[in-house]
Amino acid sequence: MKIKPILPLLILSGALPASQDVARHTQEELHRLHQDTKAYIASLEDPQRDAYQKPHEVVTALDLKDGEVIADVGAGAGYFSLRFANHVGERGRVYAVDISPDMVRHLNRRIRDLKLRNVVTVLAEPDDPLLPDGSIDRFFLCNTWHHIDGQSRYLALMKRILKPGGQVVMIDFQKKELPVGPPVEMKIAREDLIRQMETNGFRLVKEHNFLPYQYFLIFAVQ
Numbered sequence: 001m002k003i004k005p006i007l008p009l010l011i012l013s014g015a016l017p018a019s020q021d022v023a024r025h026t027q028e029e030l031h032r033l034h035q036d037t038k039a040y041i042a043s044l045e046d047p048q049r050d051a052y053q054k055p056h057e058v059v060t061a062l063d064l065k066d067g068e069v070i071a072d073v074g075a076g077a078g079y080f081s082l083r084f085a086n087h088v089g090e091r092g093r094v095y096a097v098d099i100s101p102d103m104v105r106h107l108n109r110r111i112r113d114l115k116l117r118n119v120v121t122v123l124a125e126p127d128d129p130l131l132p133d134g135s136i137d138r139f140f141l142c143n144t145w146h147h148i149d150g151q152s153r154y155l156a157l158m159k160r161i162l163k164p165g166g167q168v169v170m171i172d173f174q175k176k177e178l179p180v181g182p183p184v185e186m187k188i189a190r191e192d193l194i195r196q197m198e199t200n201g202f203r204l205v206k207e208h209n210f211l212p213y214q215y216f217l218i219f220a221v222q
């Protein structure tokens with residue numbers, strides 16, 4: 001695997017610069033960032049993030065189909081949702097699910113400005129994506145799983161919401177010191193996530209290894 005040069009580690013002090021998502025965060029810095037929606041959005045949308053997040057490669061690897069229905073849980077500012085919109089076609093749908101009213105408002109503005117007709121925002125509950133049963137081909141979660149409350153119950157809900165043959169895609173930071181992302185104690189190890197998914201009735205069906213700091217796992221219902 002070829003790893004791109006690591007981006008410079010920003011030293012965070014009082015103010016939170018827009019480009020901070022390329023830096024490592026302490027819990028306190030993250031908490032402050034999450035209180036400041038503008039800065040949070042700027043960090044998620046920071047073009048420097050693309051160097052390690054590789055959005056084009058991720059979307060290509062997903063091989064989205066015309067007419068597919070994908071739910072981006074923890075959609076944030078729409079980093080992936082808005083890209084997915086170009087790949088599922090007019091008959092397809094992207095549900096951009098988030099619990100933050102500020103993020104959902106921001107997304108609604110972007111959807112309107114980009115004149116997208118196949119992206120629908122959902123203001124969800126922390127323990128429920130509020131999607132109809134049997135409605136989704138794929139769940140997609142990037143850097144979001146550790147935010148979810150009551151994960152076993154959430155996985156049971158996801159099973160109900162998935163169409164037959166549906167999948168859950170999880171991208172998250174490797175549980176070790178990295179130049180980007182949350183502190184180690186907030187991360188979920190790849191092996192622990194796989195175990196948790198298996199315990200809750202999912203099995204790993206595919207893994208991509210081109211992201212330098214994150215695992216990229218695809219699960220199906222067992």
Ligand SMILES: C[S@@+](CC[C@H](N)C(=O)[O-])C[C@H]1O[C@@H](n2cnc3c(N)ncnc32)[C@H](O)[C@@H]1O
Nearest residue numbers: 044074075076079098099100126142143147148
């Ligand atoms: C680190 S951001 C990731 C955003 C996006 N997935 C990306 O890769 O740019 C996490 C997002 O998850 C949202 N979130 C936190 N808890 C959530 C929950 N229980 N259900 C849905 N979204 C949640 C937050 O509001 C935030 O927008």
